[in-house]
Amino acid sequence: MDNIFDIKNLNLWYGSKHALQGINLRINKQSVVALIGPSGCGKSTFLRCLNRMNDLIVNCHIEGSILFNKVNVNSERYDEINLRKKVGMVFQRPNPFPMSIYENVIYGPKCQGITNKKRLDELVESSLKKAALWEDVKDRLNSSALGLSGGQQQRLCIARAIAMEPDVILMDEPTSALDPIATAKIEKLIIELKANYTIIIVTHSMQQAARISDYTAFFLMGELIEYDKTDIIFANPKNKKTEDYITGRFG
């Protein structure tokens, strides 16, 4: 199977804090990869390297290579805007813009210069359908996105990312602000989306990782401790630290 991301010897410092230490990781196309580990272990920081969101942080220094489709994107010469068109992101708290549902979905495509009304209409419908939100909102596309429930807002954020037609969708604890029913919907959606996208998800819930992911990476104090098929990680971890964590002995 093809790698979409191939990360080699990735190191990251916040000022003098060595937050990611020599990470090596390959991510297969069209799979769901869960990043787990206790708070502050570097899993979110790692996720944000993949669409260069750490560029925004002052004093953040990154070394190593991140090959995305065989091109190193961790380089001044690689335009982060181009990367973000291919690598979408969904955040911890739903963050729809204070605009209509329609405007939210076409925000990305519009930034890319798509102005054809018919094309935009199609994108809105297909993205909302893929995000399992179309039936909820098809009659009120022009009303404010802020009127939606938390779970709907998060699905709108997923639709917004899908509308970019990305290869990868990064999700940073996308269900941590949602109730169990909304969480179940998002999880079901993630499994469906796997057919077309590679999904890398940071999660605090090990049950969630076990339910939805194909591969799981366990981070601890800035290091990648173990990375394998999810079944193996949860049934037969090779590393003692992984076993301690998933059995709840620390965390």
Next chain:
Amino acid sequence: MLNHPWQVKLIKILTYLATILLVLLVFWMVSFIIIQGISYLNMTLLKESSSLIITTLMVVFLALLIALPLGIFSAIYLQVYTNNGKLVKMMRFSIDSLNGVPSIIFGLFALSFFIYYLGLNRSIFSASLIMSIVVLPLIIKNTEEAIKTIDIAQIQGSLALGASRFTTINRVIIPYCIDGIINGVILAIGKIVGETAAIMFVIGSASSIPKSFFEPGSTLATKLYLIIQEPTYSSNGIGSAYGIALILLLIVVLLNLLVKLVNHIFMKRRG
């Protein structure tokens, strides 16, 4: 600790009294001007002061035209692009200082720099130029405060969708800050309409309706100042000062309502 019942009661009474006093004071001032001015507010005065009203509006318009983009972009620069370096600290310090400078100093500066040094004519343009500097801190401060309240998740959300910084400023930051900007504009309008000392040396004086921004003129406030100084300047003497003061008040109220209306329409369009 202020937790004795009588202390709580005392504080309550003091705040209550202060509020009443303030409301009464404003009410008394406004009603005084209305009562004194209303009998002079007739067609003759309106005709006499039509050039004043137009000149005032021209200064408001041009000063805001200069100060708004300058102020908004400075605020965005300060909040979004920089990381509290030396330059930023210096900028902030000068903005704060600018806010505290008495307007007569602005007047002196305008006279010596614009008129004597640069050789500009005494005109509405020169007056607008100095007023744009006077109101700049108001616009910057209010916009900055509004930017500070933006949820960082909104900015990240925009950038994560492949938007450039420019697009993010244009479509997320500025719409979000509209309230703060409007607040600054309202304060700025009040300041410009009421300002005398900063502009009286550089606007010249004229009683006809100005045909361009490069002609001299008198605003309501500068004329008011002249009449109070020398009541013979007006046919009705000191009486027309009250009339003009009333017009001045009305214009501030009307302009503020207009700004709020524009804001309302803008918000509605945004949904």
